[in-house]
Amino acid sequence: MQSRAAATYQRAFQFIVLMGIVSLLADMVYEGGRSLSGQYLALLGASGTVVGLTAGIGELIGYGLRLVFGYLSDRTRRYWLLTILGYGMTVIAVPLLALTNNWPLAVGLLMVERLSKALRSPAKDTLISYAAERVGAGKGFGLHEVLDQVGAIAAPLLLTGVLAFSNSFQLAFGLLIIPGVLCMAVLLTARRQFPQPADLIGKTPTLSTTGFSRQFWLYMIGVTLFAAASVDFALAAYHLQQQCIIASAAIPALYALAMTVDAVAAFGFGFLYDRIGLYALVGITALAALSTPLLFSDGFLMVIIGIVIWGGVLGAQESILRAAVTRFAPLERRGAAYGLFNAGFGISWFVGSACFGLLYDISRPALIGVSVVLHLTAVLVLWSVARR
Structure with missing residues (x-):
């Protein structure tokens, strides 16, 4: 019996690694594309308003529609199909940017990429959650995030080199087809080797018509408060530029630092x-309250500390927040739960970011105060969930 459990543990670990490699390669495609999209749209003649709306609407599509696709994945039980379709759309849409010669077409492809993210995410997270429960939900999602972030860091750096040598956006976008093809190859390998990942926890999901528990909805309130309190890096970068705290060329290096901390923190x-369960999330949310005052200070060292904390909190978002969903959502409702989780988190993040942008122009202390209050309120809600 022990040897069988060990073998199942090993297979679950292998599945998480395979899906992590899929995410790594996919991140090289879409994070690489997103790192070039703003300046590429400008070259094609788009205005600043178009670029801003593209980013904002794209995030709403990428998060908001996860609610729909989460319920669809549970209703159809076709988790693999939705995951494969979603990744397939990504690895086609982004490299096709190399063939665009006008900004409306480029914007359309960027919207397709965001739609593909919404399509696959609830189903993919559900598949990973089955294996993560076997190896430890926090450890499983943390390992997946580490591999995911390797692609997010590597692709922008590689494309920077491509542009430095060729000065060709078309070549840079076109080269993204390589990790795209590799992504689909690894994904189909995972599908062939693990046709039923739910078997890794020894349970077969069945359809259910019951709703979610009160604890799940309390957790969602805490998550949405956490997301609304979080500051986007773009606004922090704007502050650094406006206050001349650091040279403009060095700001992307700070983002790379945050992504590196993200990867390490996610696993830890x-x-x-x-x-220790949800108490870890309570502590991290309290720590997150410190990041906003530091990020929007006028001191270089304080900003660096804020960037490190911000990156660590981001790692927790991608590991612990996702892992905790498995505590509240039964197997048969897991796709819908992840759809609700991602939609609620993304929309709250969008609303919070928009409000913080307005507050920055009005009063920096007000921005910091609102963020800290929201974080501390989230601490109280998550504490109540953890105690129960």
């Missing part, structure tokens, strides 16, 4: 979550 916080 994942282990912590498996040991």
Whole structure:
């Protein structure tokens, strides 16, 4: 019996690694594309308003529609199909930007990429959650996030080199077809080797018509408060530029630093979550309240500390927040739960970011105060969930 459990653990770990490699390669495609999209749209003649609306509407599509596709994945039970379709749309749409010669077509392809993210995310997270429960939900999602972030860091750096040598956006976008093809190859391998990932936890999901528990909805309130309190890096970068705290060329390096901290923190916080549960999330949310005052200070060292904390909190978002959903959502409702989770988090983040942008122009202390109050309110809600 013990050897069988060990073998199942090993297979679950292998599945998480395979899906992590899929995310790594997919991140090289779409994070690489997103790192070039703003300046590429400008070259094609788009205005600043178009670029801003493209980013905002894209995020609403990418998060808001996850609610729909989450319910669809549970209704159809076609988790693999939705995951494959979603990744397939991504690896086609982004490299096709190399063939565009006007900004409306480029915007359309960027919207397709965001739609593909919404299509696959609830189904993909559901598949990963089955294996993560076997190895430890925090550890499983943390490992997946580490591999995911390798692609998010590598692609922009590689494309920077391509542009430096060729000065060709078409070549840069076109080269993204390579990790795209590799992504689909690894994904189809995972599908062939693990046709039923739910078997990894020894349970077969069945259709259910019951709703979610009160604890799940309390958790969602805490998550939405957490998301609304979080500041986007774009606004922090704007502050650095406006206050001349650091040279403009060095700002992307700070983002790379945050992404590196993200990758390391995701795995570490994942282990912590498996040991002490939701109390880990309570502590991280309290820590997150410190990041906003630091990010919007006028001191270089304070900003660096804020960037490190912000990156660590981002790692927790991608590991612990996703892992905790498995505590409240039964197997048969997991896709819908992840759809609700992602939609609620994304929309709250969007609303919060928009409000913080307005507050920055009015009063920096007001921005900091609102963010801290929202974070501390989220701490109280998550604490109540953890105690129960």
